[in-house]
Amino acid sequence: MKAFITTFSLALCATGAVQAHVAMTVEEDQRCIVSDGIPEHETGPWREGAIVVEQDHKFCMDATPQLTDTVTQNVRISGITITGIPLRPGTAEYYDASTDRGYSRDPSSGWNVEGIGGLIMDAQNAHVDGDGYYHYHGIPSAVTGSLDTPLFGYAADGFEIHYAGENVKSSWQLKSGERPSGPGGEYDGTYVQDYEFVEGSGDLDECNGTTRNGRYVYYATDTFPFFPRCFKGTVSQDFAGGRRDRPAPPNDGG
Numbered sequence: 001m002k003a004f005i006t007t008f009s010l011a012l013c014a015t016g017a018v019q020a021h022v023a024m025t026v027e028e029d030q031r032c033i034v035s036d037g038i039p040e041h042e043t044g045p046w047r048e049g050a051i052v053v054e055q056d057h058k059f060c061m062d063a064t065p066q067l068t069d070t071v072t073q074n075v076r077i078s079g080i081t082i083t084g085i086p087l088r089p090g091t092a093e094y095y096d097a098s099t100d101r102g103y104s105r106d107p108s109s110g111w112n113v114e115g116i117g118g119l120i121m122d123a124q125n126a127h128v129d130g131d132g133y134y135h136y137h138g139i140p141s142a143v144t145g146s147l148d149t150p151l152f153g154y155a156a157d158g159f160e161i162h163y164a165g166e167n168v169k170s171s172w173q174l175k176s177g178e179r180p181s182g183p184g185g186e187y188d189g190t191y192v193q194d195y196e197f198v199e200g201s202g203d204l205d206e207c208n209g210t211t212r213n214g215r216y217v218y219y220a221t222d223t224f225p226f227f228p229r230c231f232k233g234t235v236s237q238d239f240a241g242g243r244r245d246r247p248a249p250p251n252d253g254g
Contacts, residue, residue, distance in 0.1 A: 022084035031063040031158060035084025037134055039124070041142035046120050046127050053132025057084060058238070062158030065233040067216055071207065072157070072231045077239040079161050079218075079227060081136070081153040083143055085126075087161075087220075087227045088135040091115050095183045095191065102183075110193070111182040116226065117189040125226075138226045139163070152220050156240070157233030159209065163220045170221040171202035195224050207232055 022035040037055030044050065059080050078087040095111035096104035103113050113119060115137030121127050125138030144152065150162040162168075172195045175187040179194070187194040197206045204210050207230040209218040218228040 022082075024082070026063050029063050030060050031154065032058060032060040033080050033082075033084060033154070034058045035080075037085065039085050039126075039134060039140075039142075040083060041124060041140070042122075043124070043126070043128075043134060044122050046122065050128050051132055052128055052134045055133055057086065059086075059236070060238050061154055061156065061236040062234060065158035065216075067232050068234060072235045073229070075156050075229075075231060075235055075240050077135075077156060078229060079153050079155040079239070081140075081143060082151060085140075085143075086133075086135045087153065089115060089137050089225060089227045089229055090192075091119060091137075093119070097183075109182045111179075112192040114189060114192050114194070114224070116224070118191065136227075139220060139222055144220070155218050155228050155231060155233075156235045156238075157231040158236070159216055159218055159231075159233055161218045161220055161227065165222065168204065168219045168221060169202035170208055170219075170223050170225065171198055171200065171204050171206070172196070172208075172224050173198045173201055174224070189224065206230060 022033065024031065024033045035057045037057050038052060043052050076088065078089055080086050091113050092105050093103045093113035094105065094107045095102065095109040095113065096106055115121065116125055119127065121137060124136065124140035124142055126134060126136045126140060128134050144163045147163060150164055151160055152163040153161040155161050174189055175194055175196050178184065178186050183191070204219055207218065208221060208225055208228045209216055209232060216232065220227055
């Protein structure tokens with residue numbers, strides 16, 4: 001198969017007129033996206049001193065993904081946008097009453113802080129880590145608002161991620177009532193455990209995907225989980241970071 005190469009050069013609308021560079025290649029059964037990790041839109045502000053630092057991203061995934069009989073979870077990076085920015089909806093933070101800020105990386109409470117609703121994000125639902133690694137936790141309107149097609153990015157297993165706004169609804173719902181332990185208080189979306197999958201309540205399966213026109217795709221949604229957080233195909237090691245497999249539910253097509 002011939003290599004297919006697409007290169008984008010994107011102007012960043014912020015002070016300094018930095019250029020963002022993205023290249024995508026498809027060769028044989030591998031799709032690779034290479035970028036400097038610099039978005040084409042304004043970023044921040046976050047904590048003092050937090051800035052976006054140029055990265056050396058290269059993510060390769062299956063160009064012809066197939067559904068498997070397992071669901072893979074705990075993948076560090078969910079996918080990457082066609083503009084070359086990683087999707088990292090999960091966090092490593094947990095409720096911890098012993099700290100001043102109310103959370104730490106001690107998972108013993110069992111209450112995992114949700115990025116959107118629990119941490120500081122910029123106008124594009126993103127922030128940087130300690131290395132200046134910019135990544136989205138939720139929908140970046142500057143990106144979705146400029147799409148010419150529904151294609152938003154590619155998931156860690158190679159399936160496409162589409163965005164369709166209000167036309168597609170997640171089946172994850174905010175629980176009602178109060179938390180029985182940990183932080184207490186009403187379920188309000190601060191923690192991942194504030195949500196539950198209610199099959200049939202939306203259009204998508206537990207991984208935020210479905211089969212449309214004979215093709216399985218994931219969706220980026222305006223509500224939790226925002227991006228796929230589990231995967232129906234074979235996850236590329238470029239995205240993985242501590243994961244476990246378990247049997248897939250009976251309805252793996254959505």
